[in-house]
Amino acid sequence: PYDGPRLAEIARKRAEFLSPSLFHFYDRPLNIVDGKMQYLFDEDGRRYLDAFGGIATVCCGHCHPDVIEAIVNQAKKIQHSTVLYLNHAIADFAEALASKMPGDLKVVFFTNSGTEANELALMIARLYTGSHDIISLRNGYHGNAAATMGATAQCNWKFNIVQTGVHHALNPDPYRGAFGSDGPKYAKDIQETIEYGTTGRVAGFISEAIQGVGGIVELAPGYLPAAYKMVRDAGGLCIADEVQAGVARTGSHFWGFEGQGVIPDIVTMAKGIGNGMPIGAVVTTPEIAQVLTRRSYFNTFGGNPVSTAAGHAVLKVLEKEKLQENAFVVGSYLKEQLNMLKEKHNIIGDVRGRGLLLGVELVTDHQKKTPAKAEITQVMNHMKDMGVLVGKGGFYGNVFRVTPPLCFTKEDSDFFIEVMDIALSKL
Ligand code: PMP
Structure with a gap:
């Protein structure tokens, strides 16, 4: 699953010298080498929109x-x-x-x-x-x-x-x-x-x-x-x-x-x-x-x-940079767009949160709220391939965690939604 020699080398060292409890989200993991505001770049210079922000950690933007x-x-x-x-x-x-x-x-x-x-x-x-x-x-x-x-x-x-x-x-x-x-x-x-x-x-x-x-x-x-x-x-x-x-x-x-x-x-x-x-x-x-x-x-x-x-x-x-205000404006917009995706994709059971702390829960059955665990991984991998990184969590691991740097823009939200829409359609 490792493209390129550097990824393979890191994976080998990680397997040999780092904690066996470490995990990563993707079938084909990324070697992230640069960060700039809401973007991350891999070793080949490929750009990703970061909608996870180092687990809600990067608030001003990467390397502000x-x-x-x-x-x-x-x-x-x-x-x-x-x-x-x-x-x-x-x-x-x-x-x-x-x-x-x-x-x-x-x-x-x-x-x-x-x-x-x-x-x-x-x-x-x-x-x-x-x-x-x-x-x-x-x-x-x-x-x-x-x-x-x-x-x-x-x-x-x-x-x-x-x-x-x-x-x-x-x-x-x-x-x-x-x-x-x-x-x-x-x-x-x-x-x-x-x-x-x-x-x-x-x-x-x-x-x-x-x-x-x-x-x-x-x-x-x-x-x-x-x-x-x-x-x-x-x-x-x-x-x-x-x-x-x-x-x-x-x-x-x-x-x-x-x-x-x-x-x-x-x-x-x-x-x-x-x-x-x-x-x-x-x-x-x-x-x-x-x-x-x-x-x-x-x-x-x-x-x-x-x-x-x-x-x-x-x-x-x-x-x-009025980032709280931006989190409110962009977050409200993004939540609205996510709710529209919910109307379109039956697998979305719930959209929730505030500002740029949003969750999208995937379920295979709305009544029973059966966690869509395999599906969420598939969607995440597709989104990554299209240049968007998002987190996941929840007790069952079936909730997207959308926690980008607070400099996230409306255009970023549109791109995020488009990519999630395509990935969900591929299920
Ligand atoms: N409280 C909350 C709400 C958290 O999300 C986390 C980390 N995920 C912690 C505490 C622990 O923080 P740290 O990993 O910096 O020890």
């Missing part, structure tokens, strides 16, 4: 010149010292990030990844409340270390962990859930989980506003306000995992949770905030942040000047 400039300038000055010395890059970015937050959320802890951010958030909730139990949503993804793998609620991503004090509540999934779009009805399961699964007191609740890995599932309207109230009444903190839904991607709001009109106690982020540079963050209130003064909390690379310079540049680019 302003972000690159910030990285290079900072790397030439100082790449690392420790947070024990003072440095502008980290302080300026923390201030800029805090200014994007509602309420009293203004103290920032920097990490290197989403997993680390969520691990820290869960620990803070446990420290602050003195309780241990955490509630997360079924079908959620929060990371791959001990606590976050526990909070992740898909068997696909769980290894042999000891899952103490984690409870997975009913997912308010408008497409597959039992109560349709009735958010408050699903939230009753939070109350029951607290009453029947814990001492009645909990440390916290963590959820995405739109589940990314879970297949772009937007929580039923009204769910978070009801759930947050129940969790807070039981003494818990509410954590918003904004790793995929945050940083302007949903278009309507800068943060995903704002779409449900709530203010969390702790917000975590990663991916988009660095546009590809490894950086994550936890933002909370000054009062809650105090718990980490009880011991020493330290992270060697968290908040290093190069990553924070990149993060700060990302915020400036989002503003300068």
Whole structure:
């Protein structure tokens, strides 16, 4: 399946020297060597429209010149010292990030990844409340270390962990859930989980506003306000995992949770905030942040000047290029076009999401919602051959994840739709 000697060589090295658990999406994998804004280029210079954005990670565009400039300038000055010395890059970015937050959320802890951010958030909730139990949503993804793998609620991503004090509540999934779009009805399961699964007191609740890995599932309207109230009444903190839904991607709001009109106690982020540079963050209130003064909390690379310079540049680019607005305008247009494709192709069971965080679920039977697993792979491969890369996910792996860089245009959307239309017609 490998065209050309370089692909074959990479595949051989990967098989011999890299993790056997690595996988790729395509029958004939790609060797991607360059990226520019919403495009990727393979070793032969072939251009692909990137509708996956490094899994919702590249927000400003691949190798955005302003972000690159910030990285290079900072790397030439100082790449690392420790947070024990003072440095502008980290302080300026923390201030800029805090200014994007509602309420009293203004103290920032920097990490290197989403997993680390969520691990820290869960620990803070446990420290602050003195309780241990955490509630997360079924079908959620929060990371791959001990606590976050526990909070992740898909068997696909769980290894042999000891899952103490984690409870997975009913997912308010408008497409597959039992109560349709009735958010408050699903939230009753939070109350029951607290009453029947814990001492009645909990440390916290963590959820995405739109589940990314879970297949772009937007929580039923009204769910978070009801759930947050129940969790807070039981003494818990509410954590918003904004790793995929945050940083302007949903278009309507800068943060995903704002779409449900709530203010969390702790917000975590990663991916988009660095546009590809490894950086994550936890933002909370000054009062809650105090718990980490009880011991020493330290992270060697968290908040290093190069990553924070990149993060700060990302915020400036989002503003300068009005990328949130673009995500809203282009995302709404693309969603409309996808809904028109749904009318044409019976295999599309659902189109959902917001802004440039969209999902297209393929099913072979609308009534039974039978996942079209083989078909989605076929369509993805065809789309790649026609020059469009898209992601997939969901518990059954039958949902297209459309999460391009936020500089995606209407013309890109038209091309995407045309290519998906042809690929679906070939089924
Ligand atoms: N939370 C969410 C919502 C995610 O999608 C991911 C990554 N897919 C994570 C947390 C973990 O982030 P990382 O891979 O940077 O550890």
